[in-house]
Amino acid sequence: MTTDDTSDTDVLAQRFEAHRGHLRAVAHRMLGSTAEAEDAVQESWFRVSRSDTSGVDNLGGWLTTVVGRVCLDMLRSRRSRAEEPLETTAPIHTAAPATTPAADPEQDALLADSVGVALLVVLDTLTPAERLAFVLHDLFAVPYEEVAAIVDRTPTATRQLASRARRRVQGADAPEADLARQREVVDAFLTAARGGDFEGLLDVLDPDVVVRTEAGVTTGAAAVARGATAFASRGAAAGRPALVDGAPGLVLLAGRRVERALKFAFVRDRIAVIDIVTDPGKVSRLDVRPD
Incomplete structure (x- = not known):
């Protein structure tokens, strides 16, 4: 050389x-x-x-x-x-x-x-192609055209892969029985948050739960439970169960307008991921239905 x-x-x-x-x-x-x-x-x-x-x-x-x-x-x-x-x-x-x-x-x-x-x-739970499409596009903003070349699909088919993966991650493909159980877990989370029940929150949170907001990321059941008890004093009483983009969630209302939305994903009947959406533009694009 x-x-x-x-x-x-x-x-x-x-x-x-x-x-x-x-x-x-x-x-x-x-x-x-x-x-x-x-x-x-x-x-x-x-x-x-x-x-x-x-x-x-x-x-x-x-x-x-x-x-x-x-x-x-x-x-x-x-x-x-x-x-x-x-x-x-x-x-x-x-x-x-x-x-x-x-x-x-x-x-x-x-x-x-x-x-x-x-x-x-x-x-x-995703197939390899779904996982790659979701991770590269949704988490790292790689254009669909570039992801398509990796998975040997058309950009349209790759977009569908990512969309299907996104729905699964958000819990939208959960069977009805699972959806009912997830609603019970969300209700328990809301009740514990309203009452400042730290142990009750730990019971429904996965030990490695992740909370994502526009401001950053919080991980771990203890840290998330502390944040949820603080949330109790700032508005948990106004929280209402809802389906957010097809998955069990919570919304906080200002009059009839959704001011904040929480979207949940679950692992083994515990809350694994909480996405908190507060940006008005993003909130307005959510599909929110009373639960």
Whole structure:
């Protein structure tokens, strides 16, 4: 290898490292395992290091599609073997960039905060193609045209994949019996919030529950329960059960206008994800029906 080739590889490795955190986040959301996510990123580097990137204008976007393809292959292989993701997965033997950093506990914490085990369990109900379409488009804003090239579908079919995955994540495809049980859980959540019943809230929250708002993310049953008891003093009494985009939820009304909406997703009869929508424009686009 010439000096110029070595220099080019070093530059590419440095550019790859600049995107490593983002690629790890994509892989973690796709695979649900820190170890497998690291394997996917390293496999992506192996592929990238053998590719001609001179014509790539948007390296970050291109790398996202590369790691997406790797994760899709891993998900399909996992499903064919009927395996569950394991944190002890053996690493793929690939050449890593010379500048590979040590594990970053802060980055791992951010990944856990933004995803949560509960949401990953929900994502595990999706097919590999549905999961990739949902994760890349909804969580990382990758255009449908680029996702379509990865899953070998048309953009229209890819849009349908993401839409179907979105409905499942939001609980819209739940059987009627499950929907009735979920309504009971929401009622119990509202009752506990109104009464400031911390233990009652813990009973209906998944230990790894994730709350997402426009301002940020809160994770963990204790933190969410504390927030819900504070919410009791600010308006839980005005909360009303409703179907929000087809899933059990709550709304707060200002007169007849919906001021705030809470959308729930469930894992094993506990609340796993709460999306709190307060932006007036977003609230106006919700399909809210009295429950």
